[in-house]
Amino acid sequence: MTTQTADHTHIRATNLAAVLGYLRREAPCSRAAIATGTGLNKATVTSIVGDLLDRRLVRETQQTQNHVGRPATLLVLDGSAYATIGLEVSARGLIALSCDTAGGQVLRWHRAGPGVDAGPAKTIAALAALARRAVTAVQSSGRQVLGITVGVPGLVNRDGAVVLAAGLGWRDVPMRAELAAAIGRPDIPVTVDNDASLGVLAEHLYGPQAGTANLIRLTGDTGVGAGIIADGKPLEGHLGYVGEIGHLRLVPDGPRCGCGRRGCLEALASLPSILARTDGRTDSDPQLQLEDLIRRADAQEIAVTQVLAEAGTYLGQGIAALVNVLNPEVVLLGGAYALLADHLTPAIDKALREATIAPDAGGCTVLASTLPDTATPLGATAQALTPLTRGHLPTR
Amino acid sequence: MTTQTADHTHIRATNLAAVLGYLRREAPCSRAAIATGTGLNKATVTSIVGDLLDRRLVRETQQTQNHVGRPATLLVLDGSAYATIGLEVSARGLIALSCDTAGGQVLRWHRAGPGVDAGPAKTIAALAALARRAVTAVQSSGRQVLGITVGVPGLVNRDGAVVLAAGLGWRDVPMRAELAAAIGRPDIPVTVDNDASLGVLAEHLYGPQAGTANLIRLTGDTGVGAGIIADGKPLEGHLGYVGEIGHLRLVPDGPRCGCGRRGCLEALASLPSILARTDGRTDSDPQLQLEDLIRRADAQEIAVTQVLAEAGTYLGQGIAALVNVLNPEVVLLGGAYALLADHLTPAIDKALREATIAPDAGGCTVLASTLPDTATPLGATAQALTPLTRGHLPTR
Numbered sequence: 001m002t003t004q005t006a007d008h009t010h011i012r013a014t015n016l017a018a019v020l021g022y023l024r025r026e027a028p029c030s031r032a033a034i035a036t037g038t039g040l041n042k043a044t045v046t047s048i049v050g051d052l053l054d055r056r057l058v059r060e061t062q063q064t065q066n067h068v069g070r071p072a073t074l075l076v077l078d079g080s081a082y083a084t085i086g087l088e089v090s091a092r093g094l095i096a097l098s099c100d101t102a103g104g105q106v107l108r109w110h111r112a113g114p115g116v117d118a119g120p121a122k123t124i125a126a127l128a129a130l131a132r133r134a135v136t137a138v139q140s141s142g143r144q145v146l147g148i149t150v151g152v153p154g155l156v157n158r159d160g161a162v163v164l165a166a167g168l169g170w171r172d173v174p175m176r177a178e179l180a181a182a183i184g185r186p187d188i189p190v191t192v193d194n195d196a197s198l199g200v201l202a203e204h205l206y207g208p209q210a211g212t213a214n215l216i217r218l219t220g221d222t223g224v225g226a227g228i229i230a231d232g233k234p235l236e237g238h239l240g241y242v243g244e245i246g247h248l249r250l251v252p253d254g255p256r257c258g259c260g261r262r263g264c265l266e267a268l269a270s271l272p273s274i275l276a277r278t279d280g281r282t283d284s285d286p287q288l289q290l291e292d293l294i295r296r297a298d299a300q301e302i303a304v305t306q307v308l309a310e311a312g313t314y315l316g317q318g319i320a321a322l323v324n325v326l327n328p329e330v331v332l333l334g335g336a337y338a339l340l341a342d343h344l345t346p347a348i349d350k351a352l353r354e355a356t357i358a359p360d361a362g363g364c365t366v367l368a369s370t371l372p373d374t375a376t377p378l379g380a381t382a383q384a385l386t387p388l389t390r391g392h393l394p395t396r
Numbered sequence: 397m398t399t400q401t402a403d404h405t406h407i408r409a410t411n412l413a414a415v416l417g418y419l420r421r422e423a424p425c426s427r428a429a430i431a432t433g434t435g436l437n438k439a440t441v442t443s444i445v446g447d448l449l450d451r452r453l454v455r456e457t458q459q460t461q462n463h464v465g466r467p468a469t470l471l472v473l474d475g476s477a478y479a480t481i482g483l484e485v486s487a488r489g490l491i492a493l494s495c496d497t498a499g500g501q502v503l504r505w506h507r508a509g510p511g512v513d514a515g516p517a518k519t520i521a522a523l524a525a526l527a528r529r530a531v532t533a534v535q536s537s538g539r540q541v542l543g544i545t546v547g548v549p550g551l552v553n554r555d556g557a558v559v560l561a562a563g564l565g566w567r568d569v570p571m572r573a574e575l576a577a578a579i580g581r582p583d584i585p586v587t588v589d590n591d592a593s594l595g596v597l598a599e600h601l602y603g604p605q606a607g608t609a610n611l612i613r614l615t616g617d618t619g620v621g622a623g624i625i626a627d628g629k630p631l632e633g634h635l636g637y638v639g640e641i642g643h644l645r646l647v648p649d650g651p652r653c654g655c656g657r658r659g660c661l662e663a664l665a666s667l668p669s670i671l672a673r674t675d676g677r678t679d680s681d682p683q684l685q686l687e688d689l690i691r692r693a694d695a696q697e698i699a700v701t702q703v704l705a706e707a708g709t710y711l712g713q714g715i716a717a718l719v720n721v722l723n724p725e726v727v728l729l730g731g732a733y734a735l736l737a738d739h740l741t742p743a744i745d746k747a748l749r750e751a752t753i754a755p756d757a758g759g760c761t762v763l764a765s766t767l768p769d770t771a772t773p774l775g776a777t778a779q780a781l782t783p784l785t786r787g788h789l790p791t792r
Contacts, residue, residue: 155754163755214634226721236627237723238610239759244720247753249713252648259753317645324640325622325721327633357643357655358551359559363635 013391015040019048028074056081077102083143085134086380087150091116091222092286096134097377107137120173128182145188147384151195151376153222155241160192166258167222196243198379199334200227205382207371214328220270221335245318265318269311271336277307290336297343312344316351327362338372409787411436415444424470452477473498479539481530482776483546487512487618488682492530493773503533516569524578541584543780547591547772549618551637556588562654563618592639594775595730596623601778603767610724616666617731641714661714665707667732673703686732693739708740712747723758734768
């Protein structure tokens with residue numbers, strides 16, 4: 001009997017997830033269209049939609065459909081009752097983003113952050129303060145916060161501990177536990193994930209390449225990491241430590257990397273390593289340093305364009321290693337790489353084609369992300385919504 | 397109405413696949429156990445089992461179960477009616493293996509093959525002759541051949557053409573079409589796949605690591621390639637060109653590789669490159685060369701053990717690149733690497749731990765395959781069975 005009940009709950013959740021997923025892709029749409037699109041029978045759809053209306057996750061509109069017959073009442077996602085919060089920690093600062101359950105942006109804040117050298121305790125304290133203010137702001141909008149997810153540039157284990165974040169100099173930080181305690185809201189689930197994995201999740205859900213079954217997103221704002229969608233799903237691996245292309249050794253006895261090794265891709269082509277070699281202004285604000293770098297690159301300053309071409313070659317070699325192993329259709333350049341794409345891409349393409357065994361780089365295209373700065377926190381808002389997208393309704 | 401029918405057929409196939417899958421893992425078992433294990437209702441299971449009995453894919457035994465109550469009639473897989481044929485092309489020769497639908501081996505043949513330098517036309521002719529003899533032998537055993545799958549050490553596209561097999565010197569060979577024509581049995585489907593992908597499929601289904609969700613199998617008998625199971629499924633990628641770790645450049649300006657580049661893992665650590673550097677007997681039969689190499693290594697001949705330790709270091713670096721990106725739980729050494737594992741593993745483990753960013757190599761263990769020589773053809777027999785394992789009954 002227990003099995004029977006468990007199965008029924010499971011089937012209900014699966015069906016609810018299918019209805020919500022269809023609405024996310026196709027709304028506005030009618031109940032009949034949902035039934036056809038999901039293969040569920042109309043009574044089931046009507047019952048599920050009833051639950052969703054009841055929870056203000058869906059609302060009816062009086063829009064009419066653009067075809068023959070009497071106008072149907074159409075359904076759209078309702079974002080008025082719930083939202084999630086996505087956070088990002090990087091060398092460029094802290095970001096908080098909140099989206100409601102209809103995908104509407106509730107808030108988006110950027111903070112300079114305590115600096116890369118501040119250490120985990122200060123960073124977690126600053127992040128918790130930002131998160132608390134975000135929770136207050138979301139609640140003031142009349143919405144309940146369903147969850148908070150943080151993206152961190154490093155290895156994150158299944159408990160949300162940061163095992164290693166070489167670019168931040170962190171090791172064995174029980175981040176989820178400490179952040180949750182500092183936020184002090186045990187009713188709001190807090191999760192921690194790798195920044196690149198969250199970034200590619202956002203691209204896969206919301207970007208122009210949404211739905212691309214084999215998609216990689218590369219970022220190098222702190223360390224160099226790849227988020228991977230393989231055969232339609234976020235790649236997870238045995239313990240969650242995937243996409244760590246930053247420590248591929250490209251130059252034996254090359255420059256020292258934050259991980260302690262030499263000649264890693266990260267030591268040759270991350271944004272911090274590019275900034276260190278372009279000898280620019282040494283403002284404490286990394287955002288200003290990046291803007292200065294872009295300005296000098298756009299002005300064709302030779303000391304800068306040479307360093308970027310070199311970095312592009314190394315990135316192309318790193319991407320080739322990913323392409324040889326994973327055969328993606330698209331590799332997106334995220335973060336600062338997207339903003340520098342015009343200067344990086346020619347060298348990337350050349351090196352990629354030289355180092356890929358499959359003809360024409362296995363059909364892979366390298367593109368600048370259209371979500372250069374928001375993919376990680378946006379992916380974090382989606383990740384925090386996981387229980388709902390799996391069909392589990394919020395408890396009130 | 398068509399949709400409705402298609403859906404019913406689809407549901408029937410899905411359920412049939414679930415029943416067959418359960419039987420493959422759990423047989424002997426009762427109808428009631430299948431119902432409980434698959435979550436299908438008993439009437440559905442009884443109806444599906446009826447079809448399977450009718451096609452001689454399942455048979456009843458009078459075995460009794462080892463618990464209280466009246467003895468149930470148990471079901472086991474029946475291999476008496478159908479079999480598939482798996483073939484492998486490698487620098488070590490040609491292999492044909494046939495397994496029936498109960499997993500029983502019908503035949504296993506090894507042929508020296510026409511040699512690596514023979515070119516695709518001669519190899520395909522030799523393979524077709526082998527396949528035809530295998531079909532005759534399988535039919536003589538009273539079984540119908542459901543399909544033939546060939547594993548090739550190279551990039552294979554979705555049409556079964558070999559785009560590139562550097563270790564064989566092949567490029568753009570329409571292998572599936574030519575082999576099917578040469579076999580001359582249009583009633584038997586022929587498919588072509590990458591050897592490493594088939595090898596890891598066999599390990600995932602039948603080896604001691606069966607079911608390991610993140611599993612890699614590395615072979616280097618011709619080129620160096622990795623078969624990848626990621627998050628429980630064979631990795632496919634955009635066009636099927638995955639696991640090509642052999643062309644990771646480890647030594648800038650290193651030895652020339654069959655692909656035209658320099659310093660690739662394949663040029664440093666494939667079996668042919670190891671044989672070339674150990675200066676052994678130059679028999680035309682690669683099998684004898686390998687046996688000689690193993691004998692000299694086991695005798696601790698310094699010229700051989702040094703080359704193997706060096707190759708092990710390169711293999712460890714290549715495996716580290718896979719581990720950093722994919723975070724597997726187990727990496728299996730297949731083919732000749734399995735037979736040489738005692739000599740390779742210490743250097744592999746050391747290099748892997750040095751070059752992996754996650755602590756303890758991300759929880760990865762490197763082991764010798766227990767199916768060193770048969771994984772690819774065994775995976776090929778499983779691949780040829782795909783329509784049935786997806787729930788589509790053979791047509792008679």
